[in-house]
Amino acid sequence: MSVIKAAIVGGTGYTGVELLRLLSGHPQVEVTAITSRAEAGTPVAELFPSLRGHYDLKFTAPDVQQLAQCDVVFFATPHGVAQAQVPELVARGVRVIDLSADFRLQDIPAWEQWYGQQHACPELAAEAVYGLPEVNRAQIAGAQLIACPGCYPTAIQLGFIPLLEAGLIEPSGLIANAASGASGAGRQGKTDLLFAENNDSFRAYAASGHRHLPEIEQGLARAFGSEVELTFVPHLLPMVRGIHATLYATLKTTADAAGSQEALQQLFEQRYAAEPFVDVMPAGSHPQTRSVRGTNMCRIAVLRPQGRDKVVVLSVIDNLAKGASAQAVQNMNIMFGLNENQGLESPALLP
Numbered sequence: 642m643s644v645i646k647a648a649i650v651g652g653t654g655y656t657g658v659e660l661l662r663l664l665s666g667h668p669q670v671e672v673t674a675i676t677s678r679a680e681a682g683t684p685v686a687e688l689f690p691s692l693r694g695h696y697d698l699k700f701t702a703p704d705v706q707q708l709a710q711c712d713v714v715f716f717a718t719p720h721g722v723a724q725a726q727v728p729e730l731v732a733r734g735v736r737v738i739d740l741s742a743d744f745r746l747q748d749i750p751a752w753e754q755w756y757g758q759q760h761a762c763p764e765l766a767a768e769a770v771y772g773l774p775e776v777n778r779a780q781i782a783g784a785q786l787i788a789c790p791g792c793y794p795t796a797i798q799l800g801f802i803p804l805l806e807a808g809l810i811e812p813s814g815l816i817a818n819a820a821s822g823a824s825g826a827g828r829q830g831k832t833d834l835l836f837a838e839n840n841d842s843f844r845a846y847a848a849s850g851h852r853h854l855p856e857i858e859q860g861l862a863r864a865f866g867s868e869v870e871l872t873f874v875p876h877l878l879p880m881v882r883g884i885h886a887t888l889y890a891t892l893k894t895t896a897d898a899a900g901s902q903e904a905l906q907q908l909f910e911q912r913y914a915a916e917p918f919v920d921v922m923p924a925g926s927h928p929q930t931r932s933v934r935g936t937n938m939c940r941i942a943v944l945r946p947q948g949r950d951k952v953v954v955l956s957v958i959d960n961l962a963k964g965a966s967a968q969a970v971q972n973m974n975i976m977f978g979l980n981e982n983q984g985l986e987s988p989a990l991l992p
């Protein structure tokens with residue numbers, strides 16, 4: 642197969658530079674355009690010395706004509722940007738992988754309410770495929786437009802899905818406590834993300850409603866077959882990368898033996914047996930974010946403390962990798978019929 646020409650819109654952000662890092666090791670992809678309005682004209686390797694020797698490109702201002710010359714365009718831009726440019730690219734036959742939330746929700750009024758703006762192309766949102774390979778692999782393979790899941794939604798959905806698909810837990814009263822490293826908020830300077838404001842401290846935020854809630858509930862409802870109700874409280878951890886989600890659900894009284902610790906372990910192992918990027922840890926494990934740093938892996942443990950009626954799932958990912966850019970590359974591999982693992986095989990960086 643000939644080399645895939647890729648463009649990245651929003652190449653100076655954290656997910657953009659993570660895409661550059663991952664694609665530099667991908668044998669079948671050549672990045673031919675990378676955009677930034679603020680850094681147009683600056684060599685990529687000057688802004689990111691970690692990429693010296695890997696890229697000979699300069700940032701350019703976004704230009705749809707240039708993007709349309711590529712086989713695939715990644716949007717690593719804030720919400721609202723992709724939807725202005727995607728219709729023309731799709732009309733010209735270019736494949737698009739959007740890391741923002743523009744095409745994630747099927748319910749457009751809900752999208753407009755949570756994101757505080759009017760949607761520019763609801764008809765394309767209806768056509769977009771939600772890029773969670775563990776659920777939608779077949780549709781991803783035939784898609785022209787992928788809506789990459791958000792970071793919290795990836796960790797939380799992968800943890801709850803086996804239980805909901807099996808009908809073992811009550812669909813209401815689901816709880817997700819999740820903590821993210823600060824890179825989840827992007828590279829733009831914000832006072833409440835300064836080192837001095839966060840280091841040696843831990844806090845929740847958006848406890849009364851985070852925009853990932855409708856996305857997570859949409860995915861969980863698909864897994865269950867009807868509505869679910871989730872309480873989701875995100876937290877900010879003073880680290881750079883990683884999400885740790887602790888999930889709680891109540892077993893149905895009808896679950897019986899299917900809800901035993903051994904049966905739950907088996908359920909998760911079977912559900913993800915064929916998945917290259919979900920690792921169900923041995924019973925009793927406590928997965929750590931550092932075990933997935935820089936990788937496309939989601940590590941999961943499931944437990945039933947004291948044999949009571951609650952199931953607890955621990956799910957960890959790297960927000961910039963399985964939570965964004967590496968999952969975007971996994972989607973690209975599936976879309977182009979490549980080996981799904983290509984460019985994504987390195988283990989985590991320790992310590």
Ligand SMILES: NC(=O)C1=CN([C@@H]2O[C@H](COP(=O)(O)OP(=O)(O)OC[C@H]3O[C@@H](n4cnc5c(N)ncnc54)[C@H](OP(=O)(O)O)[C@@H]3O)[C@@H](O)[C@H]2O)C=CC1
Pocket residue numbers: 650651652653654655656657676677678679680703716717718719720722740741742790791792824825826827828829960961964965
């Ligand atoms: N950080 C994370 O962990 C995750 C992020 N995401 C999503 O991915 C997207 C990118 O996130 P992240 O990398 O953190 O963001 P950053 O804020 O770090 O970077 C944003 C990038 O977009 C460019 N940009 C901003 N506005 C525009 C515009 N109007 N037109 C074209 N380019 C623009 C910026 O460059 P310039 O302004 O110079 O053009 C910059 O390169 C967001 O939608 C985010 O929600 C998804 C999952 C996880």
Ligand SMILES: CC(=O)N[C@@H](CCC(=O)OP(=O)(O)O)C(=O)O
Pocket residue numbers: 740741742790791792793821822823824825826853875877
């Ligand atoms: C720590 C932190 O601030 N995290 C971000 C995660 C957002 C993200 O990246 O998700 P989207 O792709 O949906 O924007 C937040 O809570 O807004």
